[in-house]
């Protein structure tokens with residue numbers, strides 16, 4: 001049996017692509033493994049731009065936070081989502097910290113505006 005990682009529909013082994021999502025199907029064994037491996041992970045950032053996702057990943061890794069970039073085009077992942085959107089995932093235990101790091105690093109303009117308002 002095969003499963004669509006996007007909508008979780010079940011298919012015969014002879015079918016390779018989900019009729020609804022046009023996503024490549026994975027075996028039910030792989031699906032279970034993926035689910036177990038990623039159940040503790042949470043999406044902390046989404047972007048259509050690979051360089052942006054990689055920037056976020058670099059920032060998180062320099063703070064010793066494990067993270068993975070998921071590409072819907074890879075398709076072998078049981079989280080639903082929009083096509084062409086990259087997701088950066090971190091462990092749930094690192095989520096808050098990761099969010100802060102991303103906030104602090106990805107919007108330098110907003111940050112400097114805030115700082116100048118706050119200064120007296």
Ligand SMILES: [Zn+2]
Nearest residue numbers: 004007018021
């Ligand atoms: Zn599907």
